[in-house]
Ligand SMILES: Cc1cc2nc3c(=O)[nH]c(=O)nc-3n(C[C@H](O)[C@H](O)[C@H](O)COP(=O)(O)OP(=O)(O)OC[C@H]3O[C@@H](n4cnc5c(N)ncnc54)[C@H](O)[C@@H]3O)c2cc1C
């Protein structure tokens with residue numbers, strides 16, 4: 001029986017464990033914090049739960065235009081204690097579900113910190129020590145295959161170290177007892193934009209410190225512009241091209257000093273300036289596992305590292321930091337290691353979503369990554385022209401589709417809309433399966449529906465002469 005040792009129990013680790021157990025391997029997962037990993041316990045699941053509550057509050061507040069009446073509409077509020085306890089309860093319950101599923105599949109779960117302990121390089125099997133909270137080696141395991149799935153932690157900006165009270169990282173926010181009076185979010189990547197949008201929707205005044213030319217530098221400019229416009233129309237402020245040099249505590253709250261001399265005051269600062277891979281103390285370099293300058297483990301498309309028998313998956317590899325990608329890298333590692341048919345990961349088929357208001361969902365090529373713009377047709381349909389959107393009073397957003405001009409094959413799409421995360425699936429399916437604009441155009445969409453804009457985009461592109 002092949003022995004698999006997995007270090008880290010997040011989506012990369014637990015999904016890999018499930019595949020390996022299904023294929024008959026003897027599987028051990030070493031996890032230091034809790035099964036489900038940061039994804040379930042502190043990052044993805046908690047943030048989306050908070051955003052769900054804040055979004056619902058805004059929907060109720062905004063519902064006057066639909067004809068809803070009631071004195072309490074405009075004053076509806078979030079009770080932070082209830083939201084926090086729901087967030088934590090939901091995370092713990094999901095972690096417990098995954099724990100139970102792994103145990104039922106015969107996976108052994110060991111609490112502790114895992115580290116490679118190979119004494120010699122080039123051996124067929126690898127050794128992994130489990131270190132307990134006191135720092136003692138509790139046991140040493142031998143694995144034919146080891147998967148490094150240790151994830152990533154928040155990056156700390158020197159001079160702006162979180163104190164858990166006023167200067168926070170995104171894992172501290174669920175311990176706040178009161179809503180911030182004025183939240184300064186430092187960093188406008190996906191994490192920063194989501195929290196800025198979420199807290200604003202929850203009724204908190206927010207200033208977003210954005211070091212780049214646009215918030216969400218990874219997204220197309222037109223998509224980021226919609227999110228910026230909605231954020232500002234709700235009273236959110238953006239300190240444009242502002243790079244934080246330090247964050248200091250003041251009598252009333254915090255003072256964020258920018259590198260150009262500007263300052264931003266608030267009651268709390270939320271640091272969202274990126275992540276660092278969890279590789280410290282895992283003994284990667286000593287075992288010959290290649291890491292990049294940023295500390296990420298170098299992997300190929302089937303999750304192999306530079307050392308035979310050692311695989312890596314998830315945020316620790318720095319390949320698209322998404323729970324879905326982490327899980328797929330983990331599964332691929334196990335399929336490959338255990339001799340199952342496997343296709344290398346295909347990043348151009350990955351769908352991603354930014355949970356702002358409105359959401360931005362993307363798959364495949366986007367404007368900023370067009371390989372050869374001369375052979376690509378693009379159509380952009382504003383949400384405001386969609387009948388269903390009008391019924392729900394949705395103005396801000398669009399559906400954008402990219403297709404290869406010569407063949408009509410759909411290459412990618414961007415959906416900016418409330419619920420874009422649900423709407424992007426047909427485009428993801430089209431990109432994954434190489435479907436054409438005609439395939440989309442001839443698909444029945446419900447009338448009226450937001451997804452009708454996706455099939456309509458297919459029809460618009462189909463009208464191009466060269467496809468006649
Ligand atoms: C605020 C936020 C929101 C996000 N929202 C989304 C989202 O909506 N959708 C999405 O797809 N992605 C989202 N992500 C990204 C997603 O959370 C990550 O891509 C995902 O967690 C990666 O999974 P992983 O298994 O690689 O790592 P993790 O989930 O970080 O799990 C790794 C686990 O390994 C443990 N560990 C580390 N070192 C050791 C060791 N030496 N021994 C034992 N255990 C160890 C850690 O404690 C952790 O539990 C979000 C990220 C953030 C920061």
Ligand SMILES: NC(=O)c1ccc[n+]([C@@H]2O[C@H](COP(=O)([O-])OP(=O)(O)OC[C@H]3O[C@@H](n4cnc5c(N)ncnc54)[C@H](O)[C@@H]3O)[C@@H](O)[C@H]2O)c1
Nearest residue numbers: 187188189190191192211243244272273274321353354355
């Ligand atoms: N919905 C989702 O799927 C989701 C949600 C959150 C995070 N994630 C993923 O997690 C990963 C990390 O995202 P992230 O947003 O935490 O990090 P990031 O590295 O993507 O963004 C951090 C931002 O902070 C800025 N920054 C750095 N130093 C700064 C400073 N001193 N002052 C002001 N700004 C500064 C950077 O320019 C960058 O734009 C990404 O790959 C992201 O896609 C995904």
